[in-house]
Structure formats: structure tokens, C-alpha cells
Amino acid sequence: MAKNRLISPFVKWAGGKRQLLDAIVALCPPDMRYHTYVEPFIGGGALFFHLQPDNAIINDLNSELINVYNMVKDNLTELVADLKKHKNESKYFYELRSLDRSADFASMDKVKRASRVLYLNKTCFNGLYRVNNAGEFNSPFGNYQNPNIVNEPVLKAVSLYLNAKNVRILSTDYENILRDLDENAFVYIDPPYHPLSETANFTGYVQGGWSAADQIRLREACDDLTRRNIKFLLSNSASDFIRRQYENYSITTVKANRSVNADGEKRGEVDEVLIRNYE
């Protein structure tokens, strides 16, 4: 069936996979239709929305992000109405940004929280969702001319898709997702990348960041998938450390255009790897 091209990422996320889609799709198993598609680090969901699977499990530890997926699915009308109220002004931006510093943030209305994340994502500098060590959103105001705060056609198409298909939306550590899968699953794993250099690392997706120990825990979880006969495809940086971790697997090197400094201002081509446990 022809894919609906409006079904596409509604947030810009660090590490977005749009530019690598062709390379990733070429390496996916040929019989994808028979699998449950599982993406435990969904972020912006570029591959998920591209494939538009009938059966899927999507997950991210970032509960603010997952709340947006849930609100797009369950409360689209209210969400769009709230998005239309936002202003692209510095003072307003910082007021909304500061809400996660207050004690009652967790009890704030879920539609308003989702609307806040979408607004900040469209109006902040570089469109990067970034949190500090306390888990607070800390990207500065972007001062863009006409940010597309209410992308109604895309939000509508995504909402229809999420409601029409069998998509489970979860927010937990990836290990809890992998533990319950059976042989019908195909898992696309796009974790926070291991840094190519000490200064180039972006780890601000969720409180805590990712260390080498986290990468090792993930590789062990991948070994476990292999033992259980479950196919996975994983992306990461082409660092020596990652290549060594996955030396028993099939590794394909691809080129990606990424921001190469901490503020995301400078861009350049970097090698990344696609690793899989099947032919």
C-alpha cells in the first residue's frame, strides 16, 4: 500500500535519521510485514513514520516526548487549539520554558505539557530538545522568523495513523521493552551515540546522559536478543569503542551530515555504523 508522506516526524530531535533512511531501509529484513516493529529509542521516529508498520511498539525514556505522542493520538483537537495560542516571543518562550522548574509541573494538564514541548521544539535555537543535569529544558530562544508551531496536516495524519494501526506507546527503560519480545519482533535501536571525541558528545536527551557503561549494557541486551533469535538493527557512531563492542556482528559504515560542535552551529560529514545480527 502507498505510504502517506504526511505521516512524518512532528518534532526535530538530535540524531534524527531522516538523511540515513535509504541506507537503513536497505538493511532492514526483507519480510518486514510479518514482524512487529519495535523502536525502544523512538526520538523523532523518522524510520517508524517512514515504514508506517501495522503492528508496532514505540518507546522513549523521555516521558515529556512520549506524552506528545499520546496527546497527538488521543487529544488532537485540544492540542491543536492550544498550539494556536502560543507566541513566538522571547519573554513568552522563557516563561513557558521555566515551567519544568516548578514543583507542580508534573500535575500540569497533559495537553498543555505536550503543546509546550512542541512549541519549544519549534521556537528554540536549532530546534534541539536538550535538558540539563536537573532534567530541565535548557535550549535558548531561537528568534526565528516564521516557525511552524502548528503543523496541522502532519499532526492530523500522524494521529489518524496511530489510531488506525496497532501501535503501543510506552515510556520506560529500553530493557523493559526488549525483555518481553518474541521471534516475530524486528527491533530498530537508535540509542544516544557514543561520542567520537570528548567534546562532541550530545547527551542531553534525558536526565543523566549516556556513558560507556550504558553502551556496554545495551550491547549485552543485543547479545541477548541474538540468543533469543530476535533480529535487530542498531545505529551508532563509528567510534573504535563501538566497533569493538559489536565485532561479532555485521557492520556497515555510512556517512551522515551532523553538527560537529556543542552548539550545533558547525556541520560536517561523519561516519556512523549500522550493525545487525542477520544476513
Ligand SMILES: C[S@@+](CC[C@H](N)C(=O)[O-])C[C@H]1O[C@@H](n2cnc3c(N)ncnc32)[C@H](O)[C@@H]1O
Ligand atoms: C538518538 S535518539 C533517537 C533518534 C531518533 N531515532 C530519530 O530519528 O529522531 C535517542 C533517544 O533515546 C532516549 N533514551 C535515552 N536513554 C534511554 C533509555 N535508557 N531507554 C529508552 N530510551 C532512552 C532519548 O530520550 C532519545 O530520545
